[in-house]
Every structure is written in structure tokens, then in C-alpha cells.
Amino acid sequence: MSGPIRRSWKDVRDHIHRRVLDGTYRPGDKLPRDEDIAETLGCARSTVQRAMQDLSDAGIVERKRKGGTHVRVDPVSRATLDIPITRREVEARGATYSYHLAQRRLAQTPRSIVTTLALSAPEEMLHVQALHLSDRRPYIYEDRWVSTRTAPEILDVDLSRFSANEWLVRNKPYSRYDLRLYAIAAEAAEAVQLDVEQGAALLVIERTTWIGDLPITTVRSVTTPGYQLLAQNGE
Amino acid sequence: MSGPIRRSWKDVRDHIHRRVLDGTYRPGDKLPRDEDIAETLGCARSTVQRAMQDLSDAGIVERKRKGGTHVRVDPVSRATLDIPITRREVEARGATYSYHLAQRRLAQTPRSIVTTLALSAPEEMLHVQALHLSDRRPYIYEDRWVSTRTAPEILDVDLSRFSANEWLVRNKPYSRYDLRLYAIAAEAAEAVQLDVEQGAALLVIERTTWIGDLPITTVRSVTTPGYQLLAQNGE
DNA sequence: CAGTGGTCTAGACCACGCA
């Protein structure tokens, strides 16, 4: 009669997913309780739980205690982006990586940074500007502010040799981050640093990290023309 | 003596994570077997398994059967991007969404699309160009190819009223996708469609989906100046 | 072949959040 008994959590996941896609469950609909699904499919509740966890992570359903499981009203396409350390990224392509520190000084955070970091008032932080190069050609220009309250050790790091990012990634865990991607036309200063024409279209990656409520760092990375961010998923 | 006994999988995860961050376990190091960690921390193996799953998803460690668990050599920053349906995105901001179909015709795929979709040879597909508007102003211009072999039903959809994306997201599940983000300077055609100056810096989102080995669609969405993609995570 | 992670089960208790 019915197909083979669903056993693995991936089977269960696919089974439910198919029902969502074929309209058995429509956006906003409530799904049966995990326990009922488990009984229907002949598996343990924890297997259904594992499947649901995946569907929830993938943005297919939303789960709430007491509220039950609902098909998400807004289907979203969820993509996972890996943002590697620039040095690794360059080296992985077989190119030679180099790095040039353009500026390093303590300064009051301008208003834009106060907003980005959700500070209550301007404060003194370490302002770093640096250029990453691939085969001696400009690759990414980064403009960074590091909180000397949250990460005072950064003051002892030799930033003329190692990028702040590399030190931070290895030594400062963060509990929350914020990523922002957009395009800009190169302004005079950026054009000079990256050796591109003024007005060139450049991809910008802005990244801010916090540990708890304490800001760690915010960085605006301006990439060179042709730079692409890739994400792949599935199968 | 020692701190409170680690109980929840998040505690276990944070415990291991801290050891990676403080250098107890260095990049490339092998971690103890799940069972040993479980015994050390006084919890069940499945709790360690759950914690490890999270660390693995986050790109902190790599796990292999028989090979054990190792700290990843390349720390990566992993971000999850949600790409909503454009209509929802516009409406969520309280703006009025509208949509204009600029072109819809069957055509042979050009070489670039053959490459993107990993086809063995050019074939006839549905080529759609459309403009999404927010409060009657251009918002995103999309150039899309849809496989009529994989999704023949698309030919019966009234694309002058609904965007192909919306129909596809709701009706064509995909098993694999590919995402590409970059910046371009607006060329003449795009500048006219989006009502921006030629050469303006625009963020492009390219997305391709497959079901198994069959290509479903590939779309190049050119956004208007100021458009940002956001990702947040943590806490 | 053997070691390690991956999954399943059955049952228990917890915690959130709606009524």
C-alpha cells in the first residue's frame, strides 16, 4: 500500500518537505505535533525532532513551544557564505599574499561607527587601515576600528606584520555578528589605494562583531573589481 | 575546584569552543573521542554529539568517522544570508510592490548560460527579463533563464502578473544551488531599465538552482544603488 | 578489520508561551 516506512531523519525531513512543496501543507498551516508524525511514520519522536530541526534551519518551517510547527509564510532562500581569512583565500589560489599597514592610530570613533557598534557615545578605539595584496597587486582594502576596551591586547600586536583580522579571528571569540554587502563607486582615496579608476564598481563587505553586548570590531573591506563572493549548497 | 558540571549541549559546545580559542586545542589538533569528552564532562555521548554538530556547522571543527574530530586549520567566518522573495521584501518595508515583465520568449541559451548551468550543449529555454519596483521606482532588474525541460509548467504561468521567482520558489524544489555576489558598473541597458546613471555601482546577485543534475533556473538580479544584503547571527 | 562518528529508540523531564 504505502511506500516504504520512513526511517532515517533525512527521509522524514524529505517526506515533510515534499508535503510542503506539493501543497499538502500550505504556507501558514500548522503541522501535526512531532509525536503524531512520529507515530504516523513509525519512528521515534527524536527522529522527527532531528528532521524538524533541519527544516527549521533551512527556513522551511517555524517552530514554537506550545505554538507548534507552522510552514513559514515567507519562503526564503537561505545561503551559507564562508568568508575566509584573506591570506588563506589568496594562498589557496596559489597566489602570493602580502600585506601593507597604511595606518594605525588611536582615535575617537566618528558618528557612523558609533551607530554601527551601537555605542552610547563616541569613545577612543584603534583605527587601522590596511591593504591586502595578491601577487603584489591590491586585492582588498580594509578600514577597521577595534575596541581597546574589549580587546586591549590588540595594542601589543605588531599590525605591520599580521593583519588585525587574523589576530582577532584566532584570539577574540564573538557571540554575535552582523554582515552587510553592497556596491560602491570607488572614491578618490579608495581608487588610489586599490589602484583602480575613480568610480569603478566595487563590492564592499562590512562586518561587525560583538561578545555579549561589548563591541569587538567593525571592518569595511573594499574589494577590487571582479571580486566575487560564492556560496554553494546542497547534494 | 572545577566549575559547575557542564550539562546542556550549548555548555559543552562553549566549553570546547573556548578550549579551541584559548589554544588548548590548536588548528589541526585532534580532539578526544566523543565518548571520552562525555565521560570527562559527565554527560551522555549524544550531548557531546549535538555540541559537535553545532561546532562542525559553524566551521570550527571537522569530523570524520574513524578519523576523529579535528580543529579546522582554516578558521572561516560563516554567515547565513536570507534572500527573500522580492515582493515580500518590499512589502515588509511598508512600500508598494509592483512588477513589470519586459520580455518573455523561448530562445537558445548563450554560451555563458550553458557554462553556468553546466549543460553539455545549448538548448532552448524560457528567457525572462523583468523589473521589480518599490513605490513605483525601479528596485531590482532580473534576467532569468528557466529550463522548459525541468519545469515545463512555467510556460502556462502568467508571468505578466507574477514573477517567475515566486512561482518557482513555491513550486519547484531544488536540491542544490549556487550563489554569486559581485559589483558591476551599470551598462547602458541596465541604466535605462533601473533609471540610474550609466556606470553607477550596482550589486548583482546571481543564483542558479538544480534538482539532482537537472538545471531549473539561473537568474542575474541587478539591484539599484544603495541596496544591501544583510546577515545577522548569534545570541 | 577495527575505531570513530552518525543515527535510532524509548522514556523522562524541562521550559517556554499561549490561554
Next chain:
DNA sequence: GCGTGGTCTAGACCACTGT
């Protein structure tokens, strides 16, 4: 309060993969 998802446990077996 009480229903539902979230987590934990102890044990069993499976499935990769390195040796």
C-alpha cells in the same frame, strides 16, 4: 495551567574510512 517543542540519557546498531 498545560500543551508543545527542546533536551538529556543509556544503550544499541550502522556506516564510513584509515590502517
